[in-house]
Amino acid sequence: MIILKSFINQSISKPFINVKNLIKIHKNLSFNKKKFNLNHTIFKIFRDKKFVLSYKILYESSIKKYNNIIITRITSEKLRIRLNILNQKSHMKILKYNSIVHASVESYLRMGRYLEKIISLADLYFPMFEKKLDSYNLPKELKYLAIIESNLNPIISSKAGARGIWQFMPNTGKVYKLKINNIYDDRNDPIKSTEAACRHIKYLYRKIGDWELVLAAYNSGLGTVEKVLQKNRNKKDFWTFLDFFPRETQNYIPKFIAINYIMNYYKEHNIYVYHPFPKKYVRKNSISTITR
Structure with missing residues (x-):
């Protein structure tokens, strides 16, 4: 069993520490593997299966740590x-x-x-x-x-x-x-x-x-x-x-x-x-x- 450790470990403000959402990632969703530094196994999960990821919402358009995926609707x-x-x-x-x-x-x-x-x-x-x-x-x-x-x-x-x-x-x-x-x-x-x-x-x-x-x-x-x-x-x-x-x-x-x-x-x-x-x-x- 693969454990995703601290996949997203940031939250931008105290009032939203406990805010969580669910996102469905489908087969046709592609990621830049190199940019986000995902290992092969995790990338394969995203590629081959529908995967429901519970994550803490992040709202900056870019960060220095590539092991975090940031999903935003507006910069x-x-x-x-x-x-x-x-x-x-x-x-x-x-x-x-x-x-x-x-x-x-x-x-x-x-x-x-x-x-x-x-x-x-x-x-x-x-x-x-x-x-x-x-x-x-x-x-x-x-x-x-x-x-x-x-x-x-x-x-x-x-x-x-x-x-x-x-x-x-x-x-x-x-x-x-x-x-x-x-x-x-x-x-x-x-x-x-x-x-x-x-x-x-x-x-x-x-x-x-x-x-x-x-x-x-x-x-x-x-x-x-x-x-x-x-x-x-x-x-x-x-x-x-x-x-x-x-x-x-x-x-x-x-x-x-x-x-x-x-x-x-x-x-x-x-x-x-x-x-x-x-x-x-x-x-x-x-x-x-x-x-x-």
Whole structure:
């Protein structure tokens, strides 16, 4: 039995140490044997059999150690340029490149069919999101939060008790007048919960005044962010104090930036709409419907 020792032994950032993917390597997949310094036996396995390799994601376009195979969908240089273009258009100005963001982008790019469904649902919900965000004078790119929270599923629930497209906890939902009882739950109503999300984000921004920390507070709670600020003399710098946040929150802002990138550049990665949906989500006579 051949043991593959430390086939890939690098991970670019602490928040992604445990991130693993599976890749199927088929018979017709070729490798540059000399470049990657694979011994004959390992190369034969790749050549002759379908081989499923569990690996830690690496995101630099090149390295000096040839015994590591690096599979990327976009180079750091190209991603940096594209994020800079998006950031110039953004009202939030947080769409910046670093290796953690690159890791998150690559992670999403490996889920092509999943993304196709999300893009289709975005056509359904985003016009309504944008209208609500605009009415509260909030940046329209905040619509991407709903992808991170629920994959645009209005009836999804979490183990912690959050529900709906914006994943409100019961107590937070009630603060924003969402009715929650044994019969009906407003958190599952995309329009009502979007209204509540806009009010909540507006409140967080008034309290914090920094978009990276607003997103962190949306994920982990205002109290968590306030404790981090108190420990660090109220210096508002999410990336400097990354390790002070819970692991999920450490990954939350990179995910937000990655989703911004994906939703603007998915065609460049050969990702297309899975199924066309009607483009409007409206409510008539207290019943939510979709219209063409």
